[in-house]
Amino acid sequence: MLAINSDAEATAVPAPLVSVRNVQKTYFTRQAPVQAVASASLDVARGEFVSLLGPSGCGKSTLLMMIAGLEQPTGGSILLGGTEISKPRRDIGVIFQDATLLPWKSALDNVLFPVRILKLPIEAYRRRALELLNMVGLSGFEHKKPSQLSGGMRQRVSICRALIHDPDILLMDEPFSALDAITRDQMNVALSEILETYKKTVVFVTHSIREAAFLSDRVVVMGGRPSTVALDMKMPFQRPRLFDIEETSEFAMVCRKLRLTIEEAHQGPLSGQTSANETRAGETRAGTIE
Amino acid sequence: MTSTGLASTGIGTETGAIIATAAPQNDDGLTNLRGIALPLGLAAIVLLGWQLAVTLGHISPVILPSPISITRYIIAHYDILLMHAVPTTLESAAAFVLATLLGIALAILITYSRLAREALYPNLVFFQLIPKIALAPLFIIWLGIGSQSRITFAVFIAFFPVVIATTAGFANVDKGMLRLCRALTASEWQIFTSVRFPAALPHIFSGMKIAVTLAIIGVIIGEFITAQAGLGYLIIFATARADTEISMAAIVVLCVCGLLLYGLVALGESIANRFYSADNS
Numbered sequence: 001m002l003a004i005n006s007d008a009e010a011t012a013v014p015a016p017l018v019s020v021r022n023v024q025k026t027y028f029t030r031q032a033p034v035q036a037v038a039s040a041s042l043d044v045a046r047g048e049f050v051s052l053l054g055p056s057g058c059g060k061s062t063l064l065m066m067i068a069g070l071e072q073p074t075g076g077s078i079l080l081g082g083t084e085i086s087k088p089r090r091d092i093g094v095i096f097q098d099a100t101l102l103p104w105k106s107a108l109d110n111v112l113f114p115v116r117i118l119k120l121p122i123e124a125y126r127r128r129a130l131e132l133l134n135m136v137g138l139s140g141f142e143h144k145k146p147s148q149l150s151g152g153m154r155q156r157v158s159i160c161r162a163l164i165h166d167p168d169i170l171l172m173d174e175p176f177s178a179l180d181a182i183t184r185d186q187m188n189v190a191l192s193e194i195l196e197t198y199k200k201t202v203v204f205v206t207h208s209i210r211e212a213a214f215l216s217d218r219v220v221v222m223g224g225r226p227s228t229v230a231l232d233m234k235m236p237f238q239r240p241r242l243f244d245i246e247e248t249s250e251f252a253m254v255c256r257k258l259r260l261t262i263e264e265a266h267q268g269p270l271s272g273q274t275s276a277n278e279t280r281a282g283e284t285r286a287g288t289i290e
Numbered sequence: 291m292t293s294t295g296l297a298s299t300g301i302g303t304e305t306g307a308i309i310a311t312a313a314p315q316n317d318d319g320l321t322n323l324r325g326i327a328l329p330l331g332l333a334a335i336v337l338l339g340w341q342l343a344v345t346l347g348h349i350s351p352v353i354l355p356s357p358i359s360i361t362r363y364i365i366a367h368y369d370i371l372l373m374h375a376v377p378t379t380l381e382s383a384a385a386f387v388l389a390t391l392l393g394i395a396l397a398i399l400i401t402y403s404r405l406a407r408e409a410l411y412p413n414l415v416f417f418q419l420i421p422k423i424a425l426a427p428l429f430i431i432w433l434g435i436g437s438q439s440r441i442t443f444a445v446f447i448a449f450f451p452v453v454i455a456t457t458a459g460f461a462n463v464d465k466g467m468l469r470l471c472r473a474l475t476a477s478e479w480q481i482f483t484s485v486r487f488p489a490a491l492p493h494i495f496s497g498m499k500i501a502v503t504l505a506i507i508g509v510i511i512g513e514f515i516t517a518q519a520g521l522g523y524l525i526i527f528a529t530a531r532a533d534t535e536i537s538m539a540a541i542v543v544l545c546v547c548g549l550l551l552y553g554l555v556a557l558g559e560s561i562a563n564r565f566y567s568a569d570n571s
Contacts, residue, residue, distance in 0.1 A: 068473055069473075070469060070472060071472055088472055088473045088474070088475050090475055092473070094470070094473040096469070096470065098466050100464060100467050100470050102467070102488075104488060104566040104567055104568055113474075113484075116484065117474045117476045117480055117484070118474065118475070121548045145569065146568070155373060158379060234473070239562075
């Protein structure tokens, strides 16, 4: 169950940009300490898109917040370009599940919010902001306030906001899980397009297998309670990707393998024989693809 | 938000209700007209009934002067009324401004200092339970018979709703927004000026609207106790001489002054809304 897939090692990565080493997180509550992350290790190379996949409460968001410097690990270390992350940094852009826009500011001013906080020259960044908004299909909405935008549009604004100060790394915490399925598909395509233009290293948290498989270079399945890395798997699809790939049998195999890993990781030791067999079958099939 | 804020305290509800119902925005012209015509119509009917009751019922002017005679008095003696209205209005305005500043300062303290929140806040609430009007004479003893004792007492009465409303506003900030700010390495000061304070503005203004009516009440009570001028002084002076007409005229002018101050706060709110409203404008 704890076996780290050999795919990750097969990828000949240079020095990783983000390096998560045996990270643990325990919350000390009044009753008893709650271990959210038992031990997680993973590397993210520059320019790579890595998804953390798992069901709600599996500690994947906690891990992301630790990479963002918003939470401190209680064990292990997280390195960014060789230096330890102990607090939030300006070269990291974070996108949350909610768009969290300032309701009284226009879309444009919301995108420029980090520029003001980081005391960068507003005028110089205004063009970039307009460019980003245009890129996500929001030209004409620059001066609308969030209340006049749909949920998908708001999340697009928050993506632009995360990109405005050109951080090296984007951390996305279930950014599309509050959106309806159709909008979500559109956002997946939009995000791929954005990343074609603005090359970023992305760590993406999701509980959607399809989303993870479609977007990622690598999918890391978080499993168990407290969680560990159950699988670290390379996605064998070419870029740029269109939704066509979701109809291929290869895509179906990958999703199946991810699903079975999640199921296995979240089942107790008393789980039935059949599921174990299924898992093995899934692994072999996924193995033949690669 | 404004009208509920006012209604929940039960103080200043009348003035609040007039303003609140007279301004239903974003409606068509007809509804707007209705919103103005109905309260004015009702007021006209009440005044007419009052006038008829006094004239037909032969009520003595000492008991109840008629609206027409009060109006006539106001027109004839507007200079005297104005002379008394000025100190009352200025003192109320001063007390209101001080109460607002004090209220916001205390709210900041309560929000940012855990010690203040735990030690000061419960005491403030407890303090609020004291019928503060009963303390008015003490302020005369402490601060003398000048305007400073009236202003201080009015501040003392008026600051509390600002503290409560502002503290609630500061606490009401979206937690996700605070997390975003931390992720962006924003300083506490940046978070305060760019997120917390603007987000709290609607709360602050609802507190200020209550405070402005309380400030006037405070000043009038102060003038009842000791003053050489002011509308409160005029009311006490006239009532002692059984000159109900003057007293009523002073009350009418007082209402106008109150509306003026309240209107200024509402104006400030609509200016702030231009920048800090969630609706496009």
